[in-house]
Structure formats: C-alpha cells, structure tokens
Amino acid sequence: MAARLKPGEVDLGTTIMAVQYKDGVIVGADSRTTTGSYIANRVTDKLTPVHDRIFCCRSGSAADTQAVADIVQYYLQLFGVTEGEPPRVHTAASMFQELCYSNKDQLSAGIIVGGWDKHDGPSVWSIPLGGSLHRQPFAIGGSGSTYIYGYCDAQYKEGMGREEAVAFTKNAISLAMSRDGSSGGVIRLAVITKDGVERIFTPGDQLPTFWKG
Secondary structure (H helix, E strand, O other): OHHHOOOOOOEOOOOEEEEEOOOOEEEEEOOOEEEOOEEEEOOOOOEEEEEOOEEEEEEEEHHHHHHHHHHHHHHHHHHHHHHOOOOOHHHHHHHHHHHHHHOOOOOOEEEEEEEEEOOOEEEEEEEOOOOOOEEOOEEEEOHHHHHOHHHHHHHOOOOOOHHHHHHHHHHHHHHHHHHOOOOOOOEEEEEEEOOEEEEEEEOHHHOOOOOOO
C-alpha cells in the first residue's frame, strides 16, 4: 500500500476493526501513524464520526482518507437537514463506496463504516482498496489485519453481548499491534447503539497481553 503513496504523503499503517453485536456496533483502532519506519504520531484517533451514530475507520493514505471522510460527513449533515431524519448506515457506506470507486486510481483508501440506524439497526460495511462495498458481521483492515484473520474467524460469535464484543475487539487489535510494526500505541473504541456513542480508551500499558515468545 505504501508504494502507491504520493511524495510526502503519510501512510496510516494501522489496524482497524468494526464488530456488530446484539445491540450495536463497536469500532476500534490502534493509534500509530507511520511515514516509512518513522512513527509520525503515536496517539492518532483513527475513529472518525461522520454522523451522530455513524463512524468510519480509515486505513491507507491519511490525506486521502481524511478528505473522503470530510466529504461524506458534509453530505450526511446535508442529508439530515433536507430529509429531516438521520441517514442510514448503508447510505453513508454507499457514499464512501462511490467516492472510493470513482477515484480508485488516485486514492489509497480502505474504509470500514459502522453504526446504528432505526431502519437496519446495527450494521458494519467494508470498502477495501478498489471501492467495492460489502456488508459483514465484522470487518478488519489495515496492515495489522493480516495477523488476526484466523483469530477473528475462530472467536467471533453472532449475537454477542456488549462486554464480550468489547473484549473480542480489544484482544484482536492488541494481537495485531504485537505483531505489526506499523500498528501500536493505544486502543480506541467507540460503542454505537440507539442510545448514542460511548468512547473507550485503553492506554498502552493496559493492553491485553498474550504469549510473547
């Protein structure tokens, strides 16, 4: 992914994740932003709110994903005013998909969208490089995700409760951070339900720990 960056651009080497559970969605990410082997920011907030109960997680070029998220946020705010009700999560995901697909040769952007709306309840959508759109019970992305596909496939269960889903997300991101040099720092989570958004912060010295070898 770094080879597609333009000169001077910052790579969001990262681990991002979203998990649908019984009552809502949890989005989570590490906090390390890298430029090559240099850590440009160790406490980045990669969870970007685009509406009241809709968040996106960004991987790829920091500049590209910030620009796309800003555009989607603008149009979702406009949608809420003109339609008189909050947008669906699918609407937000479709906007991301349209922008990423239409500009796929110019962008390095992998996006995960998660949230809650009154029509569909909780839902998670993935827009990988190339601009396709997929609804999934959970989605992972970024350079650290390659290390945790097996863990996520083995541990995910449909209909999980809140605490179980928080632990699953936190453990998966921590495992990726321990293996991936471009992921690290702290873990930031957002728990999105019909009642609103709760942010959970886990500092680096309180991460779940596993076998170190």
